[in-house]
Amino acid sequence: MLCIFDTDVIHGLIHLLDISNPTQDFPFSVSVHKLTELLGRANPIFIDHKKQKVPPSYQWDNTIHVLERHQELKGAFMKLHFFTTVTPKNAMFGDICELAIEQEASLIILPFNLDVVHNHAVKTVNSLVLRNSPCSVAIFVDRGFLNINTTIGSFPQTKHRFAVFFLGGGDSREALVYADRMLAHHEVSLTVIRFLSHNFIGYNEIEKKLDDGIVTWFWVKNEINQRMVYREVMVKNGEETIAAIQAMNDGAFDLLIVGRKQGINPILLTGLSEWTESEELGLIGDYVSSADFFGSASVLVIQQQILRG
Known part of the structure; x- marks a missing residue:
């Protein structure tokens, strides 16, 4: 709809x-x-x-x-x-x-x-x-999604550069599946960054297994696709998570895709303010949508809904 x-x-x-x-x-x-x-x-x-x-x-x-x-x-x-x-x-x-x-x-x-x-x-x-x-x-x-980027670095054959910030949990899993569908479009290149806590501490084991399963599915399906890059980043707190997002943002992305909720491991965002200007975007969605975030990438914030009863 x-x-x-x-x-x-x-x-x-x-x-x-x-x-x-x-x-x-x-x-x-x-x-x-x-x-x-x-x-x-x-x-x-x-x-x-x-x-x-x-x-x-x-x-x-x-x-x-x-x-x-x-x-x-x-x-x-x-x-x-x-x-x-x-x-x-x-x-x-x-x-x-x-x-x-x-x-x-x-x-x-x-x-x-x-x-x-x-x-x-x-x-x-x-x-x-x-x-x-x-x-x-x-x-x-929408921050100008129709503007086609012609300087896209290592993907000269594509018109659109997308990225997924995967912090874990149902919303991130849904975001990754949506992005996988987009990646099937021949004009799209996709970078997926999965954030993991240092020494893998702080996880709900059931949710972690679900995350591992969907990421493995995505990797096996797309590992030979030259339009896809997958990276894992180990962080100790929220400051390192934000620093990693800033480090990979070269201003040339057209669309950033994130899960709305803060994932399954609070360590990934420890130390960051819970207050956001736009609660419906979630903490990371609000950050990458702000005027302070370099570039003009549009943002898609996904919330998974599982019906019960």
Whole structure:
């Protein structure tokens, strides 16, 4: 499910869908959900575009036409289904989660606006979706994802340089699987950095085995792929983790992919402030999205949701 609060972000979201690599074997069915704040005392509106017409005051035809043209280019690889919701801010998260259940969504993609003045309402909606979502969630911070980088060092054959910061836990595992799908796109090169504590102390053994399993799967699958680099970094505390991220960032990455939660080993972030400007991005996601982080890489923050009961 692709959620849209502001149609200005649509080009970055389209590019994210495209680079996520829909194929004949793994096509995408995308529910595009436009949400508008309800003002005054009118009743909330929910519209399935296959069944109803959108009132003139809530139409977003130009954006729909852009998406439909992209769907035509992808052919059978991508099918779009459009929805419009007009509802109070405090009810938006419920509409998103209910539609995700109805459409059997496996992932909700939410945009993140770096403009703090215009982002407060969206931040609130995003936080509530993260807490209540019936499926996994990705927060997309677009910092110019459409800008193709032509100086990409050791990967002259690719247009896009991506990186995964793997701190362990379900969110990092989900992020790595998403990145693996992107790596299958011939225009993508991927660097994966796995952070491990010095002497392997501080781990939950069950979670560590799950991490080892997914990393081994990824490595075996991609070890001969010249567009992939995998590294392991041993750190003693959060300061060394941040230093390692800074050391590998040459400013040429297009997209950084991280798990939202802090992983399974608190030692990796010991000494770092728990306070962040954007709680929904998590500590590392907030750091690499900040103006202080060198470069203009967009950021994708993944939260895995496992349904129980």
